[in-house]
Amino acid sequence: MLRKLLIVIFAALGTVLFDARPFYSQINKGTIEGPRRIIAIAISPLKNLGSGDDKRGLSESVADAIGNDMKMSGWFRVLDRSAYIERPQESGITLDSFDLKNWSTIGAESLVKGGYSVQGEDLTVELRLFDVYQAKQLVGKKYTGKARDFRRMAHKFADEIINQFTGTPGPFNTRIAYVSKSGGALKEVYISHLDGSEKSQITNNRSINLSPAWSPDGRMLLYTSYKDGQRSLYLYDLAAGRETRIAERSGSSIGGKWSPDGQTIAVAFERAGNTDLYLVDRSGKTLRRLTEDKGIDVSPTWSPDGNRLAFVSNRSGSPQIYIMDVAGANVRRLTYSGSYNTSPDWSPKGDKIAYTGRVAGRFQIFTIGVQGGDPQQLTSGSGDNEDPSWAPDGRFLAFASNRGGGRYRLYMMRDTGENQNTLTASGSDDTNPSWSPRLE
Amino acid sequence: MFDRVNTLLLGIVLCAFLFVVSGCPKPTPTPQGDAASQDTAGGKGQQQSKTGESTTRGGSLEDAGKGKLPVSDGPLKEVYFAYDSFDLRPDARATLKTNADWLKANSSARVEIEGHCDERGTNEYNLALGAKRAQAAKDYLISLGIPAARLSTISYGEELQVCKEQTEDCWQKNRRDRFVVTAGRPAS
Numbered sequence: 044m045l046r047k048l049l050i051v052i053f054a055a056l057g058t059v060l061f062d063a064r065p066f067y068s069q070i071n072k073g074t075i076e077g078p079r080r081i082i083a084i085a086i087s088p089l090k091n092l093g094s095g096d097d098k099r100g101l102s103e104s105v106a107d108a109i110g111n112d113m114k115m116s117g118w119f120r121v122l123d124r125s126a127y128i129e130r131p132q133e134s135g136i137t138l139d140s141f142d143l144k145n146w147s148t149i150g151a152e153s154l155v156k157g158g159y160s161v162q163g164e165d166l167t168v169e170l171r172l173f174d175v176y177q178a179k180q181l182v183g184k185k186y187t188g189k190a191r192d193f194r195r196m197a198h199k200f201a202d203e204i205i206n207q208f209t210g211t212p213g214p215f216n217t218r219i220a221y222v223s224k225s226g227g228a229l230k231e232v233y234i235s236h237l238d239g240s241e242k243s244q245i246t247n248n249r250s251i252n253l254s255p256a257w258s259p260d261g262r263m264l265l266y267t268s269y270k271d272g273q274r275s276l277y278l279y280d281l282a283a284g285r286e287t288r289i290a291e292r293s294g295s296s297i298g299g300k301w302s303p304d305g306q307t308i309a310v311a312f313e314r315a316g317n318t319d320l321y322l323v324d325r326s327g328k329t330l331r332r333l334t335e336d337k338g339i340d341v342s343p344t345w346s347p348d349g350n351r352l353a354f355v356s357n358r359s360g361s362p363q364i365y366i367m368d369v370a371g372a373n374v375r376r377l378t379y380s381g382s383y384n385t386s387p388d389w390s391p392k393g394d395k396i397a398y399t400g401r402v403a404g405r406f407q408i409f410t411i412g413v414q415g416g417d418p419q420q421l422t423s424g425s426g427d428n429e430d431p432s433w434a435p436d437g438r439f440l441a442f443a444s445n446r447g448g449g450r451y452r453l454y455m456m457r458d459t460g461e462n463q464n465t466l467t468a469s470g471s472d473d474t475n476p477s478w479s480p481r482l483e
Numbered sequence: 484m485f486d487r488v489n490t491l492l493l494g495i496v497l498c499a500f501l502f503v504v505s506g507c508p509k510p511t512p513t514p515q516g517d518a519a520s521q522d523t524a525g526g527k528g529q530q531q532s533k534t535g536e537s538t539t540r541g542g543s544l545e546d547a548g549k550g551k552l553p554v555s556d557g558p559l560k561e562v563y564f565a566y567d568s569f570d571l572r573p574d575a576r577a578t579l580k581t582n583a584d585w586l587k588a589n590s591s592a593r594v595e596i597e598g599h600c601d602e603r604g605t606n607e608y609n610l611a612l613g614a615k616r617a618q619a620a621k622d623y624l625i626s627l628g629i630p631a632a633r634l635s636t637i638s639y640g641e642e643l644q645v646c647k648e649q650t651e652d653c654w655q656k657n658r659r660d661r662f663v664v665t666a667g668r669p670a671s
Contacts, residue, residue: 228547228643249548251642253606269544273637274610295637297610311611313638316618318611339611355608361567362608383567385608399605406604429605475606 076438077118077457078208085122085151086110089168090131093160101159101193102131105168108197109155109204111238112215115455116205117462122151131156136171138180147175155204159193166190170200172207181207194236195482214434218479219441220245220255220264221453224472232266232279234479237441237455239467245279246270246286254298257479258305264477265299265308276310278325289327297341302349309333309343309352320354322369333371344389344396346413353377353387353396364398366413377415384409386430392437395458397421399429408442410458421460428454432478441466441476542663543597543643553643558585559594559662562620563655566601569615571623579620582662583627589666596620597661598638601654602647606640613638620660635665 086109088102106124113119126149134141136156146154157170171183182203186196198215205213220234232255235242246252248270256265264279271288274295278287290296290310297318299310307330308323320333320340334340338358345352353366361382367374378384383401390396395410400418406427411418422428426446433440438458445451451474453466467473543553555561559582562575571579586592598617600609617636625631646653 227550228553230642251544251547251639253610253642298607311607313611313614316614316621316636318614339608339615341611342605342607383604386605401604427603 076209076459081118081120082152082208083122083150084113084119084153084155084204085127085146085149086113086155087127087129087157088124088131089170090134090136090156090158091160092158092169093162095161099161099190099193101161101166101190105157105159105170105193105197106155108194108238108240109170109201112198112201112213113204115215115237115462115464115466116201116213117457117464118205118208122149136169138171138173138178143173143175143178146173151175153181153204155200161190164189164191166193166196168193168196170196172200172204194240198236211436211438212481214436214439214478214481216482217435218261218482219432219453219466220257220477220479221443221467221473222253222255222475223469225249232264234264234281235467237466239469242469254475255477256298256300257477258301259303259480260305261480261482265301267296267298274313276308276327289323289325298343300343300345302345303347304349309345311341311343320352320371331371333367342386344387346389347391347393353389355385355387364396364411375415377411377413378418379415380418388431388433388440389413390433390437390458391435397431397433397440397458399431408440408456408460419460421456421458422463430475432476433458434478435481439478441478443474443476445472541665542595542637543599543639543661547643552645553661554645555661557662557664558589559664561659561661564616564658564660566603566654566658567612569598569612569619571619575620576623579623580627583624583629586624586629586633592664592666593633593635595663595665596634596636597643597663598636598640599643599657599659599661600641601657602641602644602649603654604641606642609640610638610642611640613640616658616660620662 086106088106091097091102110121113121128145136158152175154173154175155170159166159168166188168186172181174181184200184203201215202213215237218234219237220232222230223233225231229249230251232245232252233242234245245264250268250270252266252268254267262281266277267274268277275288276290276296276299278289295313297311297313299308301308309320310323311318311320318339318341319335320343322330324330336358338356340354340356342355343352351366351368353364355362356365362385363376364378364384364387365374365376381400381402384398386399388397395412397408397410399406400409406429407423408421408428408431409418424446426444428442428444431440431442439455440458441453441455443451444454451472452468453473453476454463455466456463546553560578562578596617598613600613617638621634621636624634644657646656
């Protein structure tokens, strides 16, 4: 009797332990750092739930946008559409209305299906994520907006898919602001989706525009421009399409970064050859001078709690990363490896700072813990890699690289250095990325 | 018949008059190309910078706007710097002495000293380094007797390169101060 019981228990245990099917949302669900292994995902073109023709090609465009985000994350392998068995119009989008075998047969572990309907300019999109082996729906969402907003809806769902597998939403419902050469040496500020789509030109002054930086609410950009002769700081309201010059201090500005509460701007001002850090308000009025030494102090970045700033100073003889509190006190040097460390960006998680460091004559992206210690080198190779900018989820970085020779392009990678993928290929030098906060 | 001709002629004259009057050019040229933004009161810097100088100051940025390389073409010679440095080497000091002599001989000339860097490194730090280079030259010229009021500085960091090759030869050409004579314009 006992033996039979033991056999049954062992058999049950054996089934659980040795079952080869991936129990993805329970066992394979990974940590915030990512699922345990690459997940095969199929993304079906959407079913037209309305009455009109798919004049805009939304069925495939939405699926394409989600698929691209999945690929860029590095966590998913998107199955090729040519292998899909189902035709979207002939099959349902709810669990009971289609055959999961059509998807498990082609190797899909997870599946996105959905539908859309268009009325004039109004678009409704419904998207569902399924665990194919468990035969269950993991999440379903419905989005409404204008037809031109279809990519935003796709990015939101892509972030939700990532949330299902890692416990944290992905970084794709965001924008990237950056600088692009616009003819010779002139540079203008642009924004676009991460995949380079919906590129929008922000400045158009035929001058040199630099250092774009997002406000914490994603509604405004700061940038530095020579358009009025000497460098000044400008604020751009995206909804209003309006630019305002905000530097009132005499002397010319370099960069500018918003505090996490959106009330204060940390900025470097150069006067009589000396560059120091200041806090100003949105009208440019000086609130506090932060540094006062003869060296170069430049490139501030805020801690996510708004209590500290990391910055670059050459007060030791070479440019290094330092940390100080928001009153300008308690200055502590962070980087001790290498003789050129600049462009810091403080992770939204608060624990690490990404920066550019020179090693063997080339510029690479590093991270270092806020307490100090050994830096991690994330890029390598023969090009120059510069100006890291964290994604709002703290797991990805955008940066500029001229690897492969020729132009600078924007890239994205994990904060481990893995999954380095091109973001832009504009045909011109694209540099100085600034990753926006999460958008509505 | 005669009346009609007169009326027609009057009409033509009137039309021509209205055409001429309405077609007058606007007094202030609006800045070209700001399609993406409109300036509000805060953007009053459009027509003049804070220092009171006109925005067409000559020099490397203006060259860039015209699609020209920002090479020096004036009476004052450039000085060059070592990598990561803003120290004046002996060759730099010798050039500055020659530039000072010219400035003393042309006492109404004012100069904008542009500080530049090679393309290595990051933009913001290079803007600050270029400023150091410009100031170093300014301070030395002052020590040679040139009044500070005749000298202004601006840094362009790595933004305006005179050559693009990734060679030490080209990099050295870019690590420079350029001296742009802005004679007759009020300095700040």
